[in-house]
Amino acid sequence: MGLLVEGQWHTDWYDTKATNGRFKRKDSSFRHWVTKDGSAGPTGDAGFKAEKDRYHLYVSLACPWAHRTLIIRSLKGLEDFISVSVVNAYMADEGWTFNAGNEVVADFINHKQRLHEIYTLAKPDYTGRVTVPVLWDKKHNTIVSNESSEIIRMFNSAFDDLGAKEGDFYPKALRSNIDAVNEFVYPNINNGVYRAGFATTPEAYEEAVTELFEALDSVENILSKQRYLTGPSITEADWRLFTTLVRFDAVYVGHFKCNIRRIVDYPNIWGYLKELYQVEGVAATVSIPNIKEHYYASHDMINPTRIIPVGPMLDFTEPHGRDAL
Numbered sequence: 480m481g482l483l484v485e486g487q488w489h490t491d492w493y494d495t496k497a498t499n500g501r502f503k504r505k506d507s508s509f510r511h512w513v514t515k516d517g518s519a520g521p522t523g524d525a526g527f528k529a530e531k532d533r534y535h536l537y538v539s540l541a542c543p544w545a546h547r548t549l550i551i552r553s554l555k556g557l558e559d560f561i562s563v564s565v566v567n568a569y570m571a572d573e574g575w576t577f578n579a580g581n582e583v584v585a586d587f588i589n590h591k592q593r594l595h596e597i598y599t600l601a602k603p604d605y606t607g608r609v610t611v612p613v614l615w616d617k618k619h620n621t622i623v624s625n626e627s628s629e630i631i632r633m634f635n636s637a638f639d640d641l642g643a644k645e646g647d648f649y650p651k652a653l654r655s656n657i658d659a660v661n662e663f664v665y666p667n668i669n670n671g672v673y674r675a676g677f678a679t680t681p682e683a684y685e686e687a688v689t690e691l692f693e694a695l696d697s698v699e700n701i702l703s704k705q706r707y708l709t710g711p712s713i714t715e716a717d718w719r720l721f722t723t724l725v726r727f728d729a730v731y732v733g734h735f736k737c738n739i740r741r742i743v744d745y746p747n748i749w750g751y752l753k754e755l756y757q758v759e760g761v762a763a764t765v766s767i768p769n770i771k772e773h774y775y776a777s778h779d780m781i782n783p784t785r786i787i788p789v790g791p792m793l794d795f796t797e798p799h800g801r802d803a804l
């Protein structure tokens with residue numbers, strides 16, 4: 480794991496000394512938007528019009544943020560619009576690479592071996608972390624965005640006039656509700672597991688793990704009364720929670736010490752997780768072996784032997800029992 484400083488690669492891990500052992504995630508740096516007519520989006524420059532086969536997505540199958548983009552790409556039927564490369568699950572001194580390995584899809588667009596070379600193609604003096612997902616513009620040879628929450632909003636609507644599948648995961652009437660759920664789920668749950676797992680003091684870990692399980696308890700309560708987080712229909716808020724839940728028992732319980740309860744111990748969250756997994760097109764985006772390999776093998780400061788646990792046995796295809804709600 481490393482980062483770029485003025486276009487040069489450095490092999491540094493996250494520095495938590497300045498923050499009393501607390502892990503702080505940095506904001507993303509490329510914030511342009513693909514739009515229907517190429518006009519500017521809420522941030523960044525104009526010039527990124529939705530067009531068939533113009534954009535390429537770089538993802539890791541292990542990464543929960545990248546996973547969101549794969550799910551919305553699949554639900555909106557954008558496979559023929561947006562091509563994909565998949566990095567190697569193992570992330571070490573070179574950061575994310577396209578080295579041969581399980582489920583790797585090479586960089587057949589820019590023919591690079593490491594993801595940081597994609598960042599310096601877009602910005603030769605780039606300084607910052609080199610993260611997935613990355614949405615690449617094949618026409619202007621640059622990065623449109625490396626912020627998953629914005630990439631899923633683009634996929635949700637920008638390609639609708641070009642033949643994307645129906646479905647709106649950020650409907651106008653629910654936006655304030657969705658935003659409120661996201662603001663709660665992101666720090667406490669999506670990033671909460673990382674705050675627990677990457678903490679380097681007991682205090683920072685205990686703070687994060689307590690907040691994480693209080694938040695999961697409150698999600699369990701919400702899901703005991705309604706089918707999805709914002710009511711009777713699935714929205715982006717559900718997909719954003721899903722990518723953390725599907726990794727939870729396999730990785731976060733053990734590797735990140737998020738072990739007060741497991742997801743299978745929460746009857747409503749467990750049923751909800753299985754239901755979302757069973758939505759058409761979603762299961763194919765989930766690779767538990769890839770997820771386990773990435774976390775357990777890459778974070779050797781947490782797991783120095785790099786041994787990948789065999790269990791747990793999880794069956795996301797069991798009946799979910801959520802129809803009654």
Ligand SMILES: N[C@@H](CCC(=O)N[C@@H](CS)C(=O)NCC(=O)O)C(=O)O
Pocket residue numbers: 480481505506507541542543544545574608609610611612625626627628
């Ligand atoms: N805000 C970003 C976060 C993405 C992110 O942190 N991805 C992780 C993988 S799960 C990564 O690539 N980390 C590499 C690093 O920080 O060096 C997003 O949601 O798109």
